[in-house]
Amino acid sequence: MSYQLILARTLQRLGILRALELWRSKPGILIVNHHRIGTPDETGFDRDLFSATADELDAQVQYFKQRAPIISGEELEDLVSGRTPLKRLYVAFTFDDGYLDNYTKAFDVFRSAGTTAAFFLVTDYVGTATVPWWDEIAYRVRNTRRTEINLEYPTPLKVPLNGHREASIATVLQHYKRTDNICGEEFLAEIRRETECDLPLPKRRFLNWDEAREMRDAGMAIGSHTRSHAILGRLSPELQKQELEDSKKEIEARLGSKVRGLAYPVGARNCFSHATEQIAMDAGYSMCFSAYGGMNDATHLNRSNLLRGTVPSNPERFRAVATVRTSLGRHL
Ligand SMILES: [Zn+2]
Structure with a gap:
């Protein structure tokens, strides 16, 4: 049993989780990051990308809905720019890569719950059977x-x-x-x-432009995850600029609406640099997201590096992690 699960059960047994839930939430923006929705066994590819089933995602949305507003891309932009003061807890959901299950599974969860999420597309992958x-x-x-x-x-x-x-x-x-x-x-x-083995025959794996348009029309934010998913910190400034500008232009042309958000591919600390952040701002992005965890609060609210983290799929661990993070601003 993982230490997280032992801790989750102990906090639950002692009534601490309930007390924290009733006590308070710290002002800040908790940004959840997902990739694929479904069960890992359904793919022969990278199973680690599955961070929840549709039911588990729905339970996460319902849980957060009771504790904090789940905000749209525009609301997030207002908070990040200071137009809305950060006086309470907010939650945002984001998805990287644009896998087809983001459309067939995740989209439904948010639409049914009457909330929104942001989806970051790799423009070279949109509508294709690419195997990254x-x-x-x-x-x-x-x-x-x-x-x-x-x-x-x-x-x-x-x-x-x-x-x-x-x-x-x-x-x-x-x-x-x-x-x-x-x-x-x-x-x-x-x-x-x-x-020395062959990949299976290609079948579409990424959502297409019509699906992205339908999601956008239903209130979902569509952002860029670059053109080719190259790790930006490993590219020259010129190539980074191309990745960021080309993908932004293509999404805007295909969807007919402004792109404001960028999720750095992989999103670890060593995968982008201060130069990358500056290039992204110069390219016209107003919110850029990393993926190494953390809360966006009074001590850290930076629009060129908005912190995101994953949450456990297991419901017991999820509740403990979400409660401790939103009440105390700490990671379990
Ligand atoms: Zn990615």
């Missing part, structure tokens, strides 16, 4: 017949495959995400050589 690097790595490591993978690039890494396969997938993905100045194509070429 994280999905390709996960698929190949899971399905290879090899008993071990030996990577040379960018630094040597030996990954045995006779144990828990999902842990091996996580090791290879972390190796890629954590290494600065890595060439994605070179890394993938080595993974392909080392795994």
